[in-house]
Amino acid sequence: MSTSRRRTTAAAALAGATALTLIATGCASSENAASSGDGEITLTIATFNDFGYTDELLQQYEDENPGITIVHNKAATSNDARDNFFTKLGAGSGLADIEAVEIDWFAEMMQYSDLLTDLSSDEVADRWVDWKTEAATDADGRLVAYGTDIGPEAVCYRSDLFAAAGLPTDRTEVAALLEGDWDRYFEVGQQYVDATGAAWFDSAGATYQGMINQVEFAYEEEDGTVIATENDEVKGIYEQVLEASATQSAHLGQWSDDWFAGLANGAFATMLCPGWMLGVISGNAPDVTGWDVADVFPGGGGNWGGSYLTVPAQGENTEEAAKLAAWLTAPEQQLSAFEAAGTFPSQVEAYDSEALTGATNAYFNDAPVGEILINRSQAIEVAPFKSVKYFPINDAMQKALTRVDSDGTHTIESSWEQFVADVNALG
Amino acid sequence: MTTTATRPERPALASPPPALRPERSPRRIALSQTLSRWDVKVSPYLYISPFFILFAIVGLFPLLYTAWVSVHEWNLIGGQGDFVGFENFAFVLGQPQFWIALRNTFSIFLISAVPQVIAALLIAAVLDRNLRAKTFWRMGVLLPYVVAPVAVALIFSNMFGDQYGLINNMLGRLGLDPIGWHSEVLPSHLAIATMVNFRWTGYTALILLAAMQAIPRDYYEAAMIDGAGLVRQFFSITIPQLRPTLIFVIVTSTIGGLQIFDEPRMFDQFGQGGASGQWMTITIYLYNLGWGQLNFGRAAAVAWLLFLIIVIVGLINLALTRAIASGDSPQKVLARSQRRAAQKEAAR
Structure with a gap:
């Protein structure tokens, strides 16, 4: 779930650091998952951010399967x-019996799919939307990961700021207003900026994403x-978003302290909103009443983030771990995760x-939100191809955008040159 | 008064059966002699060996293994690849990012270490005086040290926010332009150095204070009778007497300063040293290579380069500290004052 650069609140980061230490020291599967003679098994599960796997949910599995104890470790990001x-x-x-993996570095992991347990079975064959399953199947046809959530994107907006700028505030009207491609989104943005002088979206980086x-x-x-570096489409998007950013961006790097402050203080009027982002907004700006979400996304549908559960082959109880992973990713459990954390299920039946x-x-x-996100997920037409270098290249791109948008130290052209140099250095 | 106890005779043991005597007794004597000789020669080394064995396992082995990794193609997961000689070193040295990282590391090190040692010296000198509630003040300066670095970074990142940070808000209220704490090079170094100094100044001050208290008070009394003021006492007695401790503090703060990682990593949400590497230190660069790009070979090469840099800087540092500290030794001071007196004579 979420993007790779998700940092929730300051407190969460601190708590996460503690959790990481726990992971680093205590949760090695070889230590914890030792099974003794009478069938007592401890399964460790490692997630990050908030997967919505509450203690009650895990307790339910322990009750239904006597002899199983579950230890849940959470990393901050x-x-x-x-x-x-x-x-x-x-x-x-040292890995947990079940490890959560995020889509952005999923491809990097798939190179080493032979280090993971094959999880395919008839029971789960048609559980997920097609593209989610395809991405988790390796060249030998082994299914190595169970999908948890996906991130269908909508547009979140501040209805109070829209009203002040003379724009419609009702979410169906806003959806109609923004219907179209990215040109349309930036065009309406320019209207808003001209009317108020304030920023339209949070940052170039998030919009680019x-x-x-x-x-x-x-x-x-x-x-x-x-x-x-040669793809005209990438350069086109890069230039389009930065040209719009010059007037429309609040220049707040996503997940920075300033950005979290901006969520609450009305520094920008809209932002792109995957399902899991709803929780981030309401959690960090609890006193703001203006946030709303519209059933629309520029340029069609889009997916941002989403995760999987894997069972590393190095664990001692891979069979029991696979059972738990299958149970956790079943539609019923993912629905309760949605209720707990707003993570939108990837299971068709749900x-x-x-x-x-x-x-x-x-x-x-x-x-x-349920209906909106279902519509948004059906609008997704493209599953982006993310291979081995996707994560580091996208990282370099985000830095290129930050240099122009937030830092203001480079021009669009000079920052692109630096991006080309960075990508070449990955070789 | 002493009593001499006579040793009880133990004929059965002292004199073995005559048949065995010729072979066994010389051998037994030889063995016990050898043992006691070994005891004298080897035991001391045995007693200190745990440290060296431990060092070999956790210090030397990783060092050598890193060297082994650095001359190979090495993926974090895929593991060892082909032997590539010094290709990783050549690649790293050819990267502008490495030199940016080197610049940042030295800049942050100088901005933090120099004011830190000077401030610690002054704080220690003040704490060395007769203050009310001594322990309270002494514990007070150590307080920042017990705060976890992550917590320090959280507090300071709030202060150093570019748009809504505490400091920029106050500057704005005074009608001044906000400072780009995260976007510009020098301000970002200043902000990170502030975090480092916040954490370490008190600790350094306490070490220096301990050394100051070991200076015999007679020196000060004698100096006072000779009419030396507080400042003169500080420069002519305290500083020269602190020499070994100063060398220790400077060497350790050099090593720590060149390896700085926590503070720059926690300085923004990405932890990669900024979009143009404004505050990317060598350790951050190493981390980006090893864990961001999963390229362990290159990361190991950076680690070795950092090691060499620290050794070189450490040696320079040691030489400088020696020169400076002995330059202030009492003999030289005397010589200088004599020279000054002579000059005065001549002027007259």
């Missing part, structure tokens, strides 16, 4: 989880050839459930 995951995957020991996730082959071709279709969010002016 997906970046922390990634570092920990790769270090211990390489070391050959929404745009690049609509491109199927952005940085790499199917055979892994890096095309990032979309018919009353718990999802009828879900509303009081913070967002009672928006029917």
